[in-house]
Structures are given as structure tokens and as C-alpha cells.
Amino acid sequence: MKEFILEARDIHFVYSDGTTALRGATMAIEKGRKVAVLGSNGAGKTTIFLHFNGILRPGRGRVLFAGREVRYDHRSLMQLRKNVGIVFQDPDTQLFSASVVQEISFGPLNLGLPEKEVARRVENAMAATEIADLRDRPTHLLSYGQKKRVCLAGVLAMEPSVLICDEPTAGLDPVHAVQVMKLFDRINQQGTTVILATHDVDLAYSWADYVFVMSRGTVVGEGLPEEVFRDERLLKQSDLTRPWLVEIHEQLSRRGWLTEGLPLPRTKEQLFDYIQRASGSGKPALVHLFPREKMRPECASCSVGKK
Amino acid sequence: MFKIDQYAYTSKLRHVHPGEKFAFAMLTMGICLAASSMLVPVLVTGLTAAAIIRGARIPARFYFRLLLLPLGFLVAGLLAVTLTISREPDPAVYGLVIWGITLGVTIPGLYHAGLLFTKSLGAVSCLYFLSLTTPMVEIISVLRRLKVPALLIELMGLVYRFIFVIMETAGSMYISQTSRCGYASLKTSYRSLAQLVSNLFVRSCYRSQALFTALLARGYTGEIRMWEDPRPVSRKNLALIALVDFILLVLVLVSWRWPV
Numbered sequence: 168m169k170e171f172i173l174e175a176r177d178i179h180f181v182y183s184d185g186t187t188a189l190r191g192a193t194m195a196i197e198k199g200r201k202v203a204v205l206g207s208n209g210a211g212k213t214t215i216f217l218h219f220n221g222i223l224r225p226g227r228g229r230v231l232f233a234g235r236e237v238r239y240d241h242r243s244l245m246q247l248r249k250n251v252g253i254v255f256q257d258p259d260t261q262l263f264s265a266s267v268v269q270e271i272s273f274g275p276l277n278l279g280l281p282e283k284e285v286a287r288r289v290e291n292a293m294a295a296t297e298i299a300d301l302r303d304r305p306t307h308l309l310s311y312g313q314k315k316r317v318c319l320a321g322v323l324a325m326e327p328s329v330l331i332c333d334e335p336t337a338g339l340d341p342v343h344a345v346q347v348m349k350l351f352d353r354i355n356q357q358g359t360t361v362i363l364a365t366h367d368v369d370l371a372y373s374w375a376d377y378v379f380v381m382s383r384g385t386v387v388g389e390g391l392p393e394e395v396f397r398d399e400r401l402l403k404q405s406d407l408t409r410p411w412l413v414e415i416h417e418q419l420s421r422r423g424w425l426t427e428g429l430p431l432p433r434t435k436e437q438l439f440d441y442i443q444r445a446s447g448s449g450k451p452a453l454v455h456l457f458p459r460e461k462m463r464p465e466c467a468s469c470s471v472g473k474k
Numbered sequence: 475m476f477k478i479d480q481y482a483y484t485s486k487l488r489h490v491h492p493g494e495k496f497a498f499a500m501l502t503m504g505i506c507l508a509a510s511s512m513l514v515p516v517l518v519t520g521l522t523a524a525a526i527i528r529g530a531r532i533p534a535r536f537y538f539r540l541l542l543l544p545l546g547f548l549v550a551g552l553l554a555v556t557l558t559i560s561r562e563p564d565p566a567v568y569g570l571v572i573w574g575i576t577l578g579v580t581i582p583g584l585y586h587a588g589l590l591f592t593k594s595l596g597a598v599s600c601l602y603f604l605s606l607t608t609p610m611v612e613i614i615s616v617l618r619r620l621k622v623p624a625l626l627i628e629l630m631g632l633v634y635r636f637i638f639v640i641m642e643t644a645g646s647m648y649i650s651q652t653s654r655c656g657y658a659s660l661k662t663s664y665r666s667l668a669q670l671v672s673n674l675f676v677r678s679c680y681r682s683q684a685l686f687t688a689l690l691a692r693g694y695t696g697e698i699r700m701w702e703d704p705r706p707v708s709r710k711n712l713a714l715i716a717l718v719d720f721i722l723l724v725l726v727l728v729s730w731r732w733p734v
Contacts, residue, residue: 217687217691220691222687222690222691241695245693245695248690248691248692248693249693252691252692253688253691255684255687255688255691257684259639259681260681260684260685260687260688261685261688262635263631263632263635263685263688263689263698264611264631264635265609265610265611265631265634265635265638266611268701268703269611269700269701272700272701273689273692273694273698273699273701274692274693276699276700276701277692277693277694277695277699278693285701289701303483303488304483305479305483305609305611306635307635307638307639307642308480308483321692322692325692325693
């Protein structure tokens with residue numbers, strides 16, 4: 168029996184300016200998973216997240232947290248927001264204080280925790296996001312990536328059981344993007360459900376263990392990444408592209424350069440391994456395209472293509 | 475203004491307890507304003523200049539340029555105080571007589587102006603000392619300890635934060651307009667500026683809405699609670715402040731009792 172921590176059932180929502188953001192969106196998030204929500208701009212990702220946190224109330228439909236319908240009185244909302252943390256996409260809309268420490272301690276203080284506990288959580292969150300050295304810096308002198316990590320720390324310090332991040336790697340340099348993704352893995356291993364919204368199909372494909380695809384206010388597809396990213400029609404309909412790993416795997420398989428019957432590779436290391444295996448088994452390998460004599464010496468010594 | 479903010483974060487006195495700096499600035503300013511002779515204000519001006527340049531390591535040139543800022547206002551104000559205009563010739567007035575009107579200065583008037591000048595300069599340098607050594611966030615936290623109403627405190631904090639956000643937005647809008655020849659002629663300049671200002675207003679409204687949402691998401695209930703890093707108070711500094719201000723106070727009291 169699957170245990171769902173967050174559920175949206177047939178939610179409709181119209182903003183006060185008349186924009187219809189959700190038209191019957193249904194999404195059930197399993198506890199402890201790494202979930203990616205994909206969709207183009209304006210597909211309704213952020214709107215559905217704001218429902219999960221109780222900021223927005225559905226016009227029609229229901230939101231459930233841990234199997235119980237969300238209620239909108241003060242105490243239930245505080246309880247919900249303690250458990251479901253959202254990191255917004257633009258750090259400048261989230262940062263309200265000029266002091267990094269005050270910014271991060273805002274959430275824990277709202278939970279009414281004792282001072283010692285607040286101090287512990289602030290320190291932990293700063294260590295996890297590697298911003299301890301920014302402690303005494305004013306937020307307006309931080310770079311975009313640093314601001315983004317401060318925002319993340321501000322939500323981590325509340326120790327939510329579900330962490331929702333809107334485009335966490337947008338605007339980060341590659342090194343910090345990888346770091347943030349590793350941090351999400353770590354948090355997830357400690358039992359937190361992590362939900363990411365992204366346009367980055369490669370990132371979603373390699374990282375997530377469950378994927379939702381949204382388009383025009385509804386969830387148009389969901390499933391394991393291997394299934395979802397094979398469905399070309401679904402991707403096209405929601406303005407997404409296929410991850411390069413899927414693309415290359417398909418091209419190689421079609422030409423018969425890979426051993427058949429292997430699952431789709433999830434990482435580039437896995438794909439390299441497939442290529443190596445194929446060439447080891449006497450299949451016409453990629454290496455034939457590159458005669459060994461013309462290879463640079465360091466390449467000639469590797470095992471690719473050796474019988 | 476942004477320079478002052480930067481120096482506040484990098485000065486050598488940055489890590490001194492903000493309460494100590496606040497107390498020093500306010501006490502010294504009070505004493506300076508209470509003085510009835512020029513001696514104490516001049517001392518205060520020199521003392522804070524030394525504290526800012528030697529103590530906090532703010533470049534002297536930058537500081538003197540800052541002092542020039544209020545000088546314009548001061549001179550204009552002082553002219554009004556010192557100049558005396560009268561219809562009848564007055565032996566106490568030194569100056570010109572034009573068409574029967576005497577325009578000039580009197581000795582007590584000059585003295586009065588000098589006192590006013592040194593007092594204002596002393597008070598301004600006390601405020602400069604505070605703003606060049608103490609980041610705004612810490613000044614706000616001192617004010618909170620002094621039980622200034624929470625509404626004002628939160629407003630100060632948000633205004634301070636958003637000055638930078640809005641300046642940055644305005645800056646990037648300006649650059650993008652300039653790169654499309656938005657300020658090529660006087661006419662387009664007017665139009666571009668108008669668009670920039672109105673756009674900035676709309677953006678700020680949107681920003682405030684987004685900020686409110688983000689605060690709600692972290693359990694905001696109408697009050698921003700602030701975390702303070704515990705910071706040790708230095709007895710040595712307190713003793714030094716007490717000593718300096720005590721000497722200044724005695725000097726002021728002496729000059730009250732026996733005016734020069």
C-alpha cells in the first residue's frame with residue numbers, strides 16, 4: 168500500500184486577475200520520494216505548490232496532507248506550513264532581511280521553538296548549504312547563487328517533512344547546481360520527501376524517481392522517468408524535449424551498437440558502461456568510427472574496442 | 475550612501491557591540507549639543523574624527539568629503555543667523571552702509587554663529603561615527619532593545635532591504651533602456667524616465683505581494699520575530715566610553731558655571 172503525503176484532487180483555481188491557473192489538476196506525492204514536476208512556463212507548477220502549502224485555497228477540488236483534508240484555520244495552517252516548506256524561484260522575493268542569520272532564523276522562530284533549538288537549526292542549515300562564511304554579510308552584497316542558498320537554508324531550518332523547490336538550479340553555476348542536487352539527495356535519504364519543479368529534462372531524468380508532467384493547468388502525465396521520457400507525444404504536447412541520454416541511447420540502439428534488453432541508462436556513466444559492454448561482446452562498436460591509429464596515445468591505452 | 479553602507483560592514487570597529495557604539499554616539503552628541511562654549515564641540519569633532527579614521531580605519535579623504543556634505547546647509551543657515559540688517563546706524567555692527575541700511579555682523583552674533591557651527595559639526599560627526607561603524611541591521615536591533623514599537627522596527631528593516639532591491643531593478647532597467655537608445659535625446663529621455671518610474675512602481679507592488687506570499691509560506695503570522703546573535707559586551711570599551719563622556723560632561727558643566 169503506497170503512502171501519499173500530499174495529494175491534490177481535481178483542483179481548479181483562478182487568480183483574482185482572471186487567469187485560470189489550474190483546471191482539474193490531480194497529483195499524489197508518495198512519501199519519501201524524489202519527485203520532479205515538469206512543465207513549461209505557466210503550466211501551473213507554482214500554483215499547485217502554493218496549494219500544498221495552504222497559501223492558496225482551491226476554487227474546486229481537495230488538498231490532502233498525510234491522508235487528511237487540509238483545513239484553513241490558523242492552527243492547521245501553521246501545522247501544514249511547518250511540514251511543507253517551499254523555496255521560491257526568485258531569491259529576491261523571499262529574502263526580507265538584510266542579515267543572513269535573521270533571514271534563516273525567521274521560519275524556526277515562527278514555529279515558536281526555544282532559542283537553543285533555533286540556534287542549532289540555523290547552524291545546521293548553514294552547514295548543509297555551505298554558507299557559514301556568509302554569516303555576517305548583508306544579503307544585498309551576496310551573489311545570486313549565494314542568495315539562492317540562503318533561501319534554501321531558510322526553509323531547511325524549519326526541518327519540513329516535504330521540501331518543495333521551484334527551479335532550484337536555475338541561475339546557479341554548474342558546480343553549485345551539482346552541490347544543491349547532492350544536498351537534495353542527502354535530505355531525501357534522511358526521510359524528507361523532495362519535490363522539484365524544473366524545465367530541465369536532463370536533470371529531472373537523472374535525479375527523480377517519479378515524474379509529473381504538467382501542461383495548461385492539468386497533470387497530463389506521470390510515472391517513472393524511464394516511462395515518461397519515452398513518451399514522445401506527451402513530451403511534445405507539453406513543450407518539453409527528450410533528455411539527451413534517452414536520445415543517444417535510442418540512436419545507438421537503433422544502429423545496433425548496444426546490447427539489447429538493457430534498461431534505459433539514467434546516468435552518463437551508465438551509458439558509457441553500456442557502450443563498453445557492447446564493444447566487449449563482439450558487437451560492431453562505436454570505436455570503428457575512430458580508427459585506433461588516429462587516436463591520441465592516452466585514448467589508445469584504454470580498453471574501449473579491445474577484444 | 476552605498477559607500478557608507480559598505481564601510482559599515484568592513485570597518486575595524488564592525489565587531490564591537492552595537493550597543494556600545496550607539497551609547498557612545500548618542501551620549502557624546504547629547505553632551506555636545508548641551509555645550510555653551512566652543513571648546514567641547516571642537517573636542518567632540520576631533521575625537522570622533524580620530525575614532526573614525528584611526529579606530530575604524532575609514533580613509534581620511536572619504537571622511538572629509540562626507541563632512542563637506544552638511545557644510546553647504548550649515549553655511550547657508552549661519553549667514554541668516556550672523557547677518558544683521560538695520561535702518562539706524564548701530565555702533566555695535568561692523569559692516570557696510572548702503573542707502574542708509576546697515577548690513578553687517580556683531581561680535582555676539584559671530585560668537586553665536588561659531589558656537590552653532592561647531593555644535594552642528596560635532597553632532598553630525600557623532601552620527602557619522604555610528605553609521606560608518608555599525609551596519610543598519612545592528613542599529614535596528616539596538617532600537618528594538620530600546621523598545622521602539624515593532625511596527626517601526628519592521629518597517630525600517632524592510633525599507634532598508636528594499637532600497638537595495640529596487641535600486642538594483644532600476645539600475646538594470648536603466649541599462650536596458652540605454653542599450654536601446656532610450657536616452658538618446660531629451661524627448662526620449664523624458665519618456666524613458668517616465669516609463670522607468672511607472673514600471674518600477676508596478677514592479678514594487680508585485681514584489682511586495684510575492685514577499686508576503688513567501689513570508690506566509692514560512693509561517694508568518696503578522697509579526698517578524700528577530701534572532702540576535704549573542705555578543706559579548708566589552709567592559710574595557712564601556713569604561714573608555716564612560717571616561718571620555720564624563721570628562722566632556724565636566725567640561726560642559728564648568729563652562730555653564732563660569733561662562734567665558
